[in-house]
Amino acid sequence: MSRELVDNVLSGMKAGFKTILNLEHPIERKNMFFQKSSSKLSATLLALILGASVFLAGSVSAQKYGGTLVVSAYDERMGFDPAAHQFDHMGSVAGHDYLIIPDVRKGPYGDGTYGLNTMSAPYGAWSCGLCESWEVHPTKLVFHLRKGVKFRNKAPVNGREIDAEDVLATWNAAIKISNTEASGNKEKYKWTVLDKYTIQVEWKTPTAEMDKFTGTVATHGIFPRELVEQGINRNDWKNTYGSGPFYPTKFVENSIVEYEKNPDYWGKDPFNPGNSLPYLDKVKYIFIDDAAQKAGLATGKLDATIAARVLSISDVNDLLKSNPNLEEIKGAARAQLMPVNITMKPFSDKRVRRAAMLAINHEEMNQSLYGGSAIFPIMPTYPDTAPYYISLEDMKKERPDIAMQYGYYPEEAKKLLAEAGYPNGFKTNIIVADFGREAAEAAALYLSLVGIDVKIRVVEMAKMYSMTMNKKPDPTYTDMAWSDTGCIFAFPTCAFSIHMDPRGPMPWFAQGNTEFEKSAYGQEFITMLDDINTETNLDEHLRKWKKLAYWSNEELWFLPLMMTTGSQFQQKWVNNYDGLIGWQGMAVHMLKYSWLDVELRKQLSGRGAKE
Amino acid sequence: MLSYIIKRVVLIIPSLILVSIIVFMGLRFIPGDIVDLMMTRAMTGHADVFGGVTREAILKYLGLDLPIHQQYLKWIGGILRGDFGKSLWTGMSVNDNLLSGLPVSLELGFMAIFLSLVIAIPVGVIAGVRPESKLDYLVRSVGIFLVCIPDFWLATMILIYPALWWNISPPLVYIFFWDDPLGNLGMVFLPALILGFWFSGQTMRLTRSLVIEEMGQDYVRTAWSKGLTARVVVMRHVLKNTLIPVVTTVGLQLPFVIGGAVVVESIFGLPGLGKIMVESINARDYTIISGINIILATVVLIANLLVDISYAWLDPRIHYN
Numbered sequence: 001m002s003r004e005l006v007d008n009v010l011s012g013m014k015a016g017f018k019t020i021l022n023l024e025h026p027i028e029r030k031n032m033f034f035q036k037s038s039s040k041l042s043a044t045l046l047a048l049i050l051g052a053s054v055f056l057a058g059s060v061s062a063q064k065y066g067g068t069l070v071v072s073a074y075d076e077r078m079g080f081d082p083a084a085h086q087f088d089h090m091g092s093v094a095g096h097d098y099l100i101i102p103d104v105r106k107g108p109y110g111d112g113t114y115g116l117n118t119m120s121a122p123y124g125a126w127s128c129g130l131c132e133s134w135e136v137h138p139t140k141l142v143f144h145l146r147k148g149v150k151f152r153n154k155a156p157v158n159g160r161e162i163d164a165e166d167v168l169a170t171w172n173a174a175i176k177i178s179n180t181e182a183s184g185n186k187e188k189y190k191w192t193v194l195d196k197y198t199i200q201v202e203w204k205t206p207t208a209e210m211d212k213f214t215g216t217v218a219t220h221g222i223f224p225r226e227l228v229e230q231g232i233n234r235n236d237w238k239n240t241y242g243s244g245p246f247y248p249t250k251f252v253e254n255s256i257v258e259y260e261k262n263p264d265y266w267g268k269d270p271f272n273p274g275n276s277l278p279y280l281d282k283v284k285y286i287f288i289d290d291a292a293q294k295a296g297l298a299t300g301k302l303d304a305t306i307a308a309r310v311l312s313i314s315d316v317n318d319l320l321k322s323n324p325n326l327e328e329i330k331g332a333a334r335a336q337l338m339p340v341n342i343t344m345k346p347f348s349d350k351r352v353r354r355a356a357m358l359a360i361n362h363e364e365m366n367q368s369l370y371g372g373s374a375i376f377p378i379m380p381t382y383p384d385t386a387p388y389y390i391s392l393e394d395m396k397k398e399r400p401d402i403a404m405q406y407g408y409y410p411e412e413a414k415k416l417l418a419e420a421g422y423p424n425g426f427k428t429n430i431i432v433a434d435f436g437r438e439a440a441e442a443a444a445l446y447l448s449l450v451g452i453d454v455k456i457r458v459v460e461m462a463k464m465y466s467m468t469m470n471k472k473p474d475p476t477y478t479d480m481a482w483s484d485t486g487c488i489f490a491f492p493t494c495a496f497s498i499h500m501d502p503r504g505p506m507p508w509f510a511q512g513n514t515e516f517e518k519s520a521y522g523q524e525f526i527t528m529l530d531d532i533n534t535e536t537n538l539d540e541h542l543r544k545w546k547k548l549a550y551w552s553n554e555e556l557w558f559l560p561l562m563m564t565t566g567s568q569f570q571q572k573w574v575n576n577y578d579g580l581i582g583w584q585g586m587a588v589h590m591l592k593y594s595w596l597d598v599e600l601r602k603q604l605s606g607r608g609a610k611e
Numbered sequence: 612m613l614s615y616i617i618k619r620v621v622l623i624i625p626s627l628i629l630v631s632i633i634v635f636m637g638l639r640f641i642p643g644d645i646v647d648l649m650m651t652r653a654m655t656g657h658a659d660v661f662g663g664v665t666r667e668a669i670l671k672y673l674g675l676d677l678p679i680h681q682q683y684l685k686w687i688g689g690i691l692r693g694d695f696g697k698s699l700w701t702g703m704s705v706n707d708n709l710l711s712g713l714p715v716s717l718e719l720g721f722m723a724i725f726l727s728l729v730i731a732i733p734v735g736v737i738a739g740v741r742p743e744s745k746l747d748y749l750v751r752s753v754g755i756f757l758v759c760i761p762d763f764w765l766a767t768m769i770l771i772y773p774a775l776w777w778n779i780s781p782p783l784v785y786i787f788f789w790d791d792p793l794g795n796l797g798m799v800f801l802p803a804l805i806l807g808f809w810f811s812g813q814t815m816r817l818t819r820s821l822v823i824e825e826m827g828q829d830y831v832r833t834a835w836s837k838g839l840t841a842r843v844v845v846m847r848h849v850l851k852n853t854l855i856p857v858v859t860t861v862g863l864q865l866p867f868v869i870g871g872a873v874v875v876e877s878i879f880g881l882p883g884l885g886k887i888m889v890e891s892i893n894a895r896d897y898t899i900i901s902g903i904n905i906i907l908a909t910v911v912l913i914a915n916l917l918v919d920i921s922y923a924w925l926d927p928r929i930h931y932n
Contacts, residue, residue, distance in 0.1 A: 070783070070784075072783075079700065079701040079702060079703070080701075080703075081702060084702060085701075177672065178664070178668035178669050178671065178672035179649040179650075179664065179668075179669045179672060179673075180664075181664070183664060183668065184664035235697075235701065235702035235703050236703075252711055252785065252882055253703070253707070253708055253711060253712070253882065253887060254712070254882040254886050254887050254890060255711075255784070255785050255880065255882035256784055256785070284784065286783055286784050286880065287880070287882075288783060288880040289877045289878045289879075289880065291766070291767045291770045291771055291878050292770060292780075292783060292878060292879065292880045294770075294771055294774065294775075295770050295771055295773075295774035295775075295780035295781075295783075296774075296780060296783045298771075298774040298775050298778070298780070299774050299778050299779065299780045300778075301780060301782075301783050302783060318775060322774070322775040459642075460642070460643060460893075461643075461893070462641075462642070462643030462644070462647070462648055462893065462894075462895055463642040463643035464643070465643060465647045465648055465651045466642060466643040466644060466647040467643075468647075468651070
């Protein structure tokens, strides 16, 4: 208690001081030593008053310490090596800090700038994690590390302070693991230690999309270099030495991961600067089936869920009716696109592609399958990627012909099909993994009304990915497929680069056609994309990006449907959780802000603090 | 008898070698491989990665670039040293998976069989002793019902509806036997019962038929004419002869029960081999799948041997040379 008291006072005073002198702001830094004495005195007095106010506010804050949060999770082949599993939020992330993290003050329980319809920290929403500031240059980022942040107090590290050499060691370890994103970027990025607390990363080609690079390069869980030097097995959960808010204390594969609070964690609550983090004593991630999750939520044995699952409206209603303490949170689930083979008839004709879009009643599909919660348009990116996202309203003003594709015009569709030489429609296939079956069936129904007779073939997801990646012709695949684009990050050119670039490994729209890359059509796209990626002026970059966005909507190599929003649940006694659906896989990191009202939980569910 | 047992144990080895080859090779032919999955996962993170992460680099990193026979020999050599390898995704030891999952699956499987026998044999005997009675009709109907009802449906209904209606649900986190034996047994009881229902239905009907047949035999007529009580006739004479085919059925059903526990394990959140296997198949984690298959094959072969040995105990006329 006394430590918290002192922390509160000091934090309050510091906050007050900084407010006056704006010391933290990297651009408008004022040198206080050149101020007059009288202004220094009044600044100090004001700081004391402000500090006292902040202290008082902090001491009556609603946040409570303690309790064990039980969260249901999915088992996604999690791992504990932060070098190998950059975004395994249930494994490696909890015990490690990143250089930067999403700015929770702009999130759902902050000022609400960014919602939960995102799988990544949206543009402009990064804040400092292990760094205290960073500099942005055209071809480099320079990170200034916080001083005094320590690794876990356990041999061989023994609570040593983090320095720039550790950041470099983390990167060097990651690039040696061939299936990591870092290894794919090892030729592109160069990390250099400038001094004990400063490290920079450079690359050759300047870009206007600095935010994406920041998010790409600075989100590795930093671990001590001793782990590499001494060959300590980082895959073993017991060998977690990072500076993160929670450490794993129990792991049973396919069953549970338990975390306990790091008592020496350096972080403070940005909403209540006097409060040390984390609030929770323990977190339990349990890997359970949908049925068990439903039972757990209904009975109050489960506090919250992680990751939004697309549940039926009746399932959601059943759950909410069964337990009045439950709150539902909507969040991003998946974006659904239908790539069509544009190198073969009938979809090689743009009129046929447009007809298919006009034939699907997007709004009705949204209402009947997703209760109106799905989002469209999503091609090529989705909300929360401002200034890139093009809303339907903007589209209607700028390109009404394209906006029309998201309406429902079956007669127009039939007309286009007739013009293209298919007055009676045609037969085609859709290949889809199980998660897309419902939407595929709905789309197929609408297409059948204009004469496009669709046969749906459901394959296992691993097979589907292999088919997506395979550039050799697959005789079983002819026309349409399905893409669950995981690429719904705040990385606007992602959809272009991953899914549309003919040079990439996933050109389903040209399945088996290895010449498409060299064709005039393919080169037209490549030229535009390369131009965007090398543009350094942001305004010009956005202008070119928008041009390609409309081009892609016009050419329709993918038929974009909608982004579903899934449902996530939490009990009334869980606070500052609000889903934590994605945010660059940092769900566990965001848990440091969450807190439990243990008394309320006991009152409503009978569970004690440690259960 | 000893020589028979030794011979059977020795024969397990070529059976296991054959199983290992079939499993190892078979996995490589399943459509969709781990490299594609890993590349998809790496690439859908950020857009500018695909130029760097290559299929060849991942194959080399995972050791899958070696010729298939070398991969097999490396894997089998590890197993002979007691090392089942590492998960291709997580890098964690497969031994740990097996050590944690096998006891759970075995406990669930054996408890399912035990419970099903406890239900099926007495009920089947009673029905067989009183054929064409109301009880007999009831038993036969229940038997058919238990055979027909899917265990995954039953498990889901039992889990969800008591929770929604009466606020009752089993523990969400698995309780290990060594942490809390009673808690563990309480947790496993319901899934074992559900898993055993199908087998129970089968066994109930089989037992009934066998009892009816045995009751018509001359030695039973002789026993009745000697003035023995019904209890003695049934328990000491009829039951023993009835059990031999039932024991055979147990031996044949064991792999199905343990393998079929996948769904029940998933629904009830039991971290058994079945659940691990399903997750690994979806992720194409070859080392885990292969390791689990070898272990399950070994369990089945040993179980069948024990079943065969038990015949000699049940029927003194049976001698193994």
